Amino acid sequence: PTQAYQVCRAASLKYPPVAKGGDCIQAAITAIQASSMPSFSQGMEQESSQFWKMCLSSVQGKARRHGFFAVRAASKSAFPKDIQMEFAANYQTSSPLLLKGSNCEVGVIGAGTMGSGIAMVLLQSGFTVSLVDVQEEALKKGIKFIHMTMNTQVKKKRLSAEQVTSMKQRLKFTQSLQDLSNCKLVVEAVVENMTIKKKILTTLDQVTPSEAILLSNTSTLDMDEMASVLGSSRRGNFAGWHFFSPAYVMKLVEIVVSKYTSPHTVLLLQKLTKNIKKIGVVVGNCDGFVGNRMVNPYTTEMTLLLAEGGATIDSIDKALMRFGMAIGPFMMSDLAGNDVGYFIRKERGVVRDPETGKVGPNRTSTMRYTELGDDMVTQLGRIGQKAGKGWYDYAPHIGKGRMPLPSTEMKGFLKAYVKETKQKPMKPDEIVERILFPLVNEGFKILEENIASKPSDIDVVYLYGYGWPVWRGGPMFWADNEIGLPNLLNRLLDFHRRYPGSKYYEPSRLLQKCVAFKVTVEEYYQRGMHKASPSKL
Numbered sequence: 001p002t003q004a005y006q007v008c009r010a011a012s013l014k015y016p017p018v019a020k021g022g023d024c025i026q027a028a029i030t031a032i033q034a035s036s037m038p039s040f041s042q043g044m045e046q047e048s049s050q051f052w053k054m055c056l057s058s059v060q061g062k063a064r065r066h067g068f069f070a071v072r073a074a075s076k077s078a079f080p081k082d083i084q085m086e087f088a089a090n091y092q093t094s095s096p097l098l099l100k101g102s103n104c105e106v107g108v109i110g111a112g113t114m115g116s117g118i119a120m121v122l123l124q125s126g127f128t129v130s131l132v133d134v135q136e137e138a139l140k141k142g143i144k145f146i147h148m149t150m151n152t153q154v155k156k157k158r159l160s161a162e163q164v165t166s167m168k169q170r171l172k173f174t175q176s177l178q179d180l181s182n183c184k185l186v187v188e189a190v191v192e193n194m195t196i197k198k199k200i201l202t203t204l205d206q207v208t209p210s211e212a213i214l215l216s217n218t219s220t221l222d223m224d225e226m227a228s229v230l231g232s233s234r235r236g237n238f239a240g241w242h243f244f245s246p247a248y249v250m251k252l253v254e255i256v257v258s259k260y261t262s263p264h265t266v267l268l269l270q271k272l273t274k275n276i277k278k279i280g281v282v283v284g285n286c287d288g289f290v291g292n293r294m295v296n297p298y299t300t301e302m303t304l305l306l307a308e309g310g311a312t313i314d315s316i317d318k319a320l321m322r323f324g325m326a327i328g329p330f331m332m333s334d335l336a337g338n339d340v341g342y343f344i345r346k347e348r349g350v351v352r353d354p355e356t357g358k359v360g361p362n363r364t365s366t367m368r369y370t371e372l373g374d375d376m377v378t379q380l381g382r383i384g385q386k387a388g389k390g391w392y393d394y395a396p397h398i399g400k401g402r403m404p405l406p407s408t409e410m411k412g413f414l415k416a417y418v419k420e421t422k423q424k425p426m427k428p429d430e431i432v433e434r435i436l437f438p439l440v441n442e443g444f445k446i447l448e449e450n451i452a453s454k455p456s457d458i459d460v461v462y463l464y465g466y467g468w469p470v471w472r473g474g475p476m477f478w479a480d481n482e483i484g485l486p487n488l489l490n491r492l493l494d495f496h497r498r499y500p501g502s503k504y505y506e507p508s509r510l511l512q513k514c515v516a517f518k519v520t521v522e523e524y525y526q527r528g529m530h531k532a533s534p535s536k537l
Contacts, residue, residue, distance in 0.1 A: 004036035021324055021471035023060035027053065059481055063473030067463050070456035070474070074281045075274060078453055079263045087267045097184055097213070097272055103128055103170070107186040107208075109177070109200060111142025113337070113386060114217060115189035117247030120146050123167040124159075124248070125276040130172040130180055139173055146171065149248060177203045184209070187241050189217040192343045197221065198229045201238075205230045213265060215241040216256075219292045220344050223258035223285040236262035239269060242289065243278075244465045245336050252465035253278045258285050279464050284451035287348070291461045293446060294475070297438035297504035299341060299373075302329040304502075306414070307370040309421035311431055313391050314406070319428035320435065326467030329435065331404055334390035339383040342374055354378045368501035372417040380413065433491055437505075440475045440483075441492055444508035444521065447530070455480075455521050480520035489515050 012029050016022035027050040034046035054061035077084050096104040104127055108119045111133035119129045119142070131146075133139040150167060153159040159167075172179075177200070180186055186208055188200050197216060204214055210233070216226055219242055227235045240256025255269045266282060273280030283290045305311045311319075317328020333341060345351045349362035351374045363369055376382045376391075384390035385402060392404035426434075443458045452458050459474020472478045479488055489507055496505040514521050517529070524530060 004033055008033040018060075021060060021469055023058050023471070024054055024064060027051075027058075027061075060471040062481065063471050063477055066456070066473045066477050067459065067470050070460050070463075071279055073454070074279070074457050074460045075270065077267060077270065078282070079267065083263045084267065087264050091264060091268055092271065095184075095268060097268065098275065100275075101126065104185075105130065105183050107132060107180040107183040108189060109133070109186065110189040110191075110217075111139045111173075112189065112191075113145075114243065114245055114247060116142040116145045116149075117245065118187060118189055118217065118243055119171070120149055120248040121243070121276055121278070123170055124163075126170075128170040128172065130174060130183065132174055132177060132180065134175050136175060139175060143171070143173055177207055180204065181207055182209075183212060185213040185215065187215040187217055189243075192218060192220060192340065192347060194221055194225065194347065197226055201226060202229045205234055210234065212237065213268065214238045215269075217241060217243055218256075219340070220288045221347070222287070223256055224260070227258045227260045235260035237265055239265055240285075240289070241269065241273075242291075244291070250465060251277075251279045252291075252461060253280050254289050254291060254461065254465075255280050255282045256285060256289050257282060279460065281457050281460050282453070283457070283461075284449075286446075286449065286451050290443075290446055290452050290458055291465050292344075293451075294439050294442045294458070294462075295466065297442055297502070298435055299329055299333060300504070301435050301438060301502070302333075303370050303373050304368055305426070305431065305434060307372060307417055307419060309419040310423050310426040313410070315425065315428075316431055316435070317404075319431035322428055323432050323436070324469030324472055326469075330391040332467070334384040334392055334394075334404065337384045337386060338373065338377050338390050342377040345374065366501050368499060370417060372414070375417075376410070376413065380409065382410070434495070436475070437483075437488060437491055437495065438502070440479045440488065441506075441508055441511065442504055443475050443479075444511045447521070447525075448508055448510040454525050476521055480522055485511060485515050485520065 008029050012026060015025045015029070018026055031047040031050045034043040037043040037046065092098060096102040106122055106127045107130045108115050108122065109132045111131055115131065115133070119131045122129050131139070131142060133142060147168070150159065150164045154161055154164055186204055188197060190196055190200065197218065201214060208214065214230070214234070214237060216223065218226070218240060223240050227238045230238055238258065239261045240254065242254035242256055244250035244252050253273050255266065255273065257266060270280050270282065281290070287293060288296055302316055305316060306313065313330050317330050320328045327335065342351065346360070349360035350369065352359050352371060381387060382389045382391070385394050388394045388396070388401065389407065389409070391407070391410060393407040394401050394403065395405060398405065446452050446458065447455060455476035456474070458476050462468035462474050463470055468474055473481065479485060489511055492505055492507045496507065499505055510521070514524050517524070519527070
């Protein structure tokens with residue numbers, strides 16, 4: 001028994017404590033230790049006690065089960081059985097995109113970080129991939145990135161040398177869209193600019209076979225507007241296929257449905273996304289869809305908190321990581337690319353033109369806004385890890401260039417934007433509330449508008465796309481089971497009074513309904529109380 005205790009004690013210290021998501025694993029260790037008890041019945045009683053505690057009273061246990069079943073629920077089709085049967089009969093067994101070993105040719109446009117990552121995913125899944133970029137230097141850089149990633153995967157024994165040889169043989173590259181004439185599927189992953197994307201789609205409409213699936217990896221732009229440049233017979237074959245960076249690592253893909261997207265295209269993408277070993281969630285069309293629409297208040301408030309002077313880059317990141325996020329919001333922004341956020345804000349018409357000095361037409365005088373995030377990109381070129389500098393510095397010889405390091409340049413730069421204040425440093429829990437409560441509130445608004453079909457779909461997006469801790473179940477589960485909806489509503493009302501210039505603090509009508517009816521949002525959907533509103537999916 002003493003030896004068993006020592007072994008289990010050592011194991012217990014190796015894994016997270018209960019307060020940091022270790023409830024289930026600590027229970028498992030306790031159950032193992034019970035095997036050393038004097039009698040078999042005593043050991044079984046202890047094991048049974050731990051099992052039922054995880055099943056009945058552990059919120060973390062409930063959260064993990066919720067996440068498990070949420071993924072399976074997200075993969076199920078919402079279409080009527082007759083449409084599913086028609087798809088199974090006409091597409092599932094005949095589409096070359098779904099047939100293993102068909103060596104089907106597909107295209108990826110844009111050889112940047114995202115395009116190269118998507119190309120890598122498709123190569124690993126057996127497709128012949130044509131990578132396109134009009135800029136020769138960018139194309140060379142993308143190919144180099146793919147080859148380096150392949151070699152790294154071999155070293156980590158995730159790919160064999162034979163697999164890599166096959167993948168390299170199936171990788172084509174070109175600077176011309178005309179070379180995509182045989183592709184059955186093409187996904188564009190160029191910069192977030194509507195004009196550029198529409199121009200590409202107009203060309204693809206003329207170049208690719210009429211039955212080809214055309215997809216956009218846009219993270220925010222209007223899918224309906226993009227589809228409008230396609231011929232009427234082609235629009236049903238167009239949808240969003242939003243991967244998350246790095247695409248060859250992150251499991252999530254948002255399948256974005258425009259008002260033109262056909263049910264067969266959605267069903268095909270659900271099946272294809274699963275075949276390439278990703279988790280697909282079908283979402284509706286709006287600015288940012290689900291993930292990035294919710295992350296907008298998250299990243300906006302992080303910079304506003306910084307500008308208030310009560311918190312630092314380090315304290316904000318640490319507060320969110322203490323909560324359980326895989327990385328803090330500033331680290332996440334550096335990883336994704338601060339230029340991406342800047343171009344999104346520019347497209348939304350809220351940034352100041354660096355040449356003319358004019359403020360974008362959609363930034364009102366009452367809007368809470370700081371130009372800190374814009375200026376660090378335009379003036380300092382601090383676009384994130386890929387440039388070796390963002391909110392943090394990154395050194396190639398430290399942590400393979402991915403370890404965030406405090407930046408002397410940023411420390412000096414911040415002085416012009418951060419208010420001098422005598423207030424005490426913000427507590428971690430207050431930072432979490434200020435940043436995460438508006439994110440959850442946006443989730444309620446997304447459900448209210450039928451952009452997501454159920455709360456658990458939002459949870460899947462955040463569990464697999466944004467590093468939300470699985471032991472907290474996802475933002476909507478967290479709201480229901482840890483925060484409590486009445487408490488969430490009261491805090492949002494308080495923040496809305498204090499910061500009226502941030503619309504994301506204005507409580508959702510759905511949240512107010514749930515509190516009035518005394519139900520969780522999960523119960524609201526389970527009871528069918530949401531069916532009065534038409535779906536956008």
